[in-house]
Amino acid sequence: MDTAFALVDCENFYVSCERVFEPSLRTRPVVVLSNNDGCVIARSQAVKDAGIPMGAPYFQWEERLDAMGAAVRSSNYALYGDMSRRVMHELEQVALRLERYSIDEAFLTLPALERDELYAVAQQLQRRVARRQGVPIRVGIGPTKTLAKVADEKAKGNRPVDTTLPPPGRVYVCPDGEARTAMLRTVPVAELWGIGAAWAETLHEHGVETAEQLRQQPDSWLRRVLTVVGLRLATELRGLPCLELEDVPATRKSLIRSRSFSGRVTDEPTLREAVGKHAQRAAEKLRAEGLVAGYLEVFITTKRFGEPPHYANAAGGTLRPVTHHTPILLRHARRLLRIIYRDSPTYKKAGVILQQLRPETPRQGHLFDDPDPDDVALMDAVDQLNRTMGRGTVGFAAAGVRGERDWTMKREQRSPHYTTQWSDLPVAKAEG
DNA sequence: TCTGGGGTCCTAGGACCC
DNA sequence: TCTGGGGTCCTAGGACCC
Numbered sequence A: 001m002d003t004a005f006a007l008v009d010c011e012n013f014y015v016s017c018e019r020v021f022e023p024s025l026r027t028r029p030v031v032v033l034s035n036n037d038g039c040v041i042a043r044s045q046a047v048k049d050a051g052i053p054m055g056a057p058y059f060q061w062e063e064r065l066d067a068m069g070a071a072v073r074s075s076n077y078a079l080y081g082d083m084s085r086r087v088m089h090e091l092e093q094v095a096l097r098l099e100r101y102s103i104d105e106a107f108l109t110l111p112a113l114e115r116d117e118l119y120a121v122a123q124q125l126q127r128r129v130a131r132r133q134g135v136p137i138r139v140g141i142g143p144t145k146t147l148a149k150v151a152d153e154k155a156k157g158n159r160p161v162d163t164t165l166p167p168p169g170r171v172y173v174c175p176d177g178e179a180r181t182a183m184l185r186t187v188p189v190a191e192l193w194g195i196g197a198a199w200a201e202t203l204h205e206h207g208v209e210t211a212e213q214l215r216q217q218p219d220s221w222l223r224r225v226l227t228v229v230g231l232r233l234a235t236e237l238r239g240l241p242c243l244e245l246e247d248v249p250a251t252r253k254s255l256i257r258s259r260s261f262s263g264r265v266t267d268e269p270t271l272r273e274a275v276g277k278h279a280q281r282a283a284e285k286l287r288a289e290g291l292v293a294g295y296l297e298v299f300i301t302t303k304r305f306g307e308p309p310h311y312a313n314a315a316g317g318t319l320r321p322v323t324h325h326t327p328i329l330l331r332h333a334r335r336l337l338r339i340i341y342r343d344s345p346t347y348k349k350a351g352v353i354l355q356q357l358r359p360e361t362p363r364q365g366h367l368f369d370d371p372d373p374d375d376v377a378l379m380d381a382v383d384q385l386n387r388t389m390g391r392g393t394v395g396f397a398a399a400g401v402r403g404e405r406d407w408t409m410k411r412e413q414r415s416p417h418y419t420t421q422w423s424d425l426p427v428a429k430a431e432g
Numbered sequence B, C: 001t002c003t004g005g006g007g008t009c010c011t012a013g014g015a016c017c018c
Helices: A013-021 A023-029 A045-049 A060-068 A077-092 A116-133 A145-154 A176-185 A198-204 A210-216 A219-237 A268-288 A326-341 A373-389
Strands: A005-010 A031-034 A040-043 A071-074 A095-102 A105-111 A137-142 A172-174 A256-266 A291-302 A310-322 A347-354
Touching: A013 A023, A013 A031, A013 A040, A013 A071, A023 A060, A031 A060, A040 A045, A040 A071, A060 A095, A077 A095, A077 A116, A077 A268, A077 A373, A095 A137, A105 A219, A105 A291, A116 A137, A116 A172, A116 A347, A137 A145, A137 A210, A145 A172, A176 A210, A198 A219, A210 A219, A268 A291, A268 A326, A268 A373, A291 A326, A310 A326, A326 A347
Parallel strands: A031 A071, A137 A172
Antiparallel strands: A005 A105, A005 A137, A031 A040, A095 A105, A256 A347, A291 A310, A291 A347
């Protein structure tokens, strides 16, 4: 290999973050729940071993978790985001280049070394991150991103110990030649990065069950059945890189703000308030990133499960001139909501999507539509206040006033903001 | 009673233009 | 008896990811 790709994956990341600041959790089974305490989105090893699946509805497993003495935490994204930043910083000290792939995963490039040397580098990474941040990581290495992902799956095969210490051997380096072929024969296609349930089903119908079989398929067949995405995947499995390391984050193309409601929502005023809140938060995010939007979409849905009828609809509209101005977005959001609102359904979720994002300068066209300087000053002042005094200090009446509503989120078991709020700093006590 | 939230890429098809 | 051929832009929908 010219350069080796490494995939670093934080083990049970959200659970590991909770355990860093609450040591008593290190010896207990732990789960972290999604917003509204709805689903299980992170599980310690003991919980995985007990067969509780990712994304499982909490209410269905609550008893079982209780019986096994599991600790339950609501998600604390401020904490996880900050811990992620710290872990990435450690990895950057060792990597040639680094791509932040998700909150708990990074692709690294490493020098092309012998297999045993790569094992040593991976273990050095594990020790560094464990000692300095208390988070255990798993490392998979290969000549392409896809093979690094495969290697990461293989690394999972080594039994871990259920603590935050890095379990020995949760590292795998993709072998060459015959050994690679043998390894790929043991990998089901459904486990591959880029193959989801729908494509796995299609491949199964064609008798393609393993990664080795997939990479043997003719290019034309791959292209026809799985589009260029599948062709790239197979090419990467053959050891030829198609996917580059993206160490310069691309400018985002869309931005979503949405939430499920914790209670029942049927009337338009409540929906309007929720949509307004999301539009306001989306606008803040837009300004914080120096972007403007050219298209706004509003969507509402009834519950996904249970008895029909379900109702889901969305309406969108072009924003000319492009904008990141809260009152303008609020006005459009209300108008769009009026189009799709229907009486009587019990709504479960609402949100807004901003699209056609671009940097706010250079400003485009619309000579006579430049924003009023007073408006710009107003938005700056609002953002400044909310940054220094806390989110929601100043808002717009159309987005509702501050406070709990029957539709706001349920987060009953959230841990403190250990690393991002002075008042929540953990306190160390000396014995004796 | 109770089932998350936020993204990307690809393709097909329609509108429109020359 | 017999429909033009490309190109671009936009949107909707499907697939995938964490």
